[in-house]
Amino acid sequence: MIKEYENIKVIGFDADDTLWVNETYFREAEETFGRLLSGYETPNKIDQELFKMEISNLPIYGYGVKAFVLSMIQSALELSNYNVTNKTIEAILNIGKNMLEKPVELLDGVEEVLEILSKKYRLILATKGDLLDQENKLEKSGLTNYFHHIEVLSDKQDTNYSKLLNHLDVKPSEFLMIGNSLKSDVLPLVNIGASAIHVPFHTTWAHEEVTKKETNGKTYKTVDSLRNVIKLLS
Incomplete structure (x- = not known):
């Protein structure tokens, strides 16, 4: 395990394009x-x-x-x-x-990664979108039992994450977020003192794109596969 993740107790996962195709x-x-x-x-x-x-x-x-x-x-x-x-x-x-009505198509390695990490960490799902739709997709995915907490956020800004961590009684230094969007899943966490791992998806909505200027000086890891997260945490 790399040193910066030694204090991690809770890991948050984005849903769309991190766990399944969207x-x-x-x-x-x-x-x-x-x-x-x-x-x-x-x-x-x-x-x-x-x-x-x-x-x-x-x-x-x-x-x-x-x-x-x-x-x-x-x-x-x-x-x-x-x-x-x-x-x-x-x-x-x-x-x-x-x-x-689309079936949920899990991305490569998702269930394997969740199963391994759930034995050591408390896992939560932190996604945004329509509540009913996200609940239905989670149910179809068969992944519900891996998560201790599920949160559908109206947005993913610094304040949204701060409120979530306060609700969970988790310090930012103890929290790691994993997701495909730099704008929604990575930079807000870095801004509040938490950790983040970026797992890019091959397609990104224009609204989720960020400039190099926005990422300058921000510390986070990028991996090309969710399976590679295991290497960073073991």
Whole structure:
């Protein structure tokens, strides 16, 4: 075990794109949405407008599939100058339903890693998104029993994590977070004095991307596979 992890007692895991596939389905949905609206705008313009709509709606709708569907509908109305058909609106709703009904595809090594770490550490799940959707995915995953605590956060900022650690009665120096997003799973933890390990996923939502300036001077580990976390903690 590397020295900086000697005091770790609790390990937090992100869910989407850390334990199971998620962002891939959003990219597929965006492509389907682009085809539905192709009579009104170019694919690039549709992508840009949908992203802007999602970001502007975050304070109202938050994260998750349902918020995404509402932003698609609103974008469709505006891109079509309110001429979009009921049939197209129904097709957009079906995009969301299909996303919510997707089977949970665990990423490589997830259950093996959780089983090993759960014997030595208290594990928690700290994710953001729609509560019902995340609960359903966790149930489908078969991973529930590995976690002592499950928290669905409205956002993943410094203050959200500080409140979570206070609730768990865990010192930042005793906490390690593992996730695929530098913006949501790594930098906020570093900012409050906790540890973090970055496990990149091959697809990242633009809203989760960070600049080199934002990571300068921040101390965290990056591994290319969840299995490599075991090497750092043993």
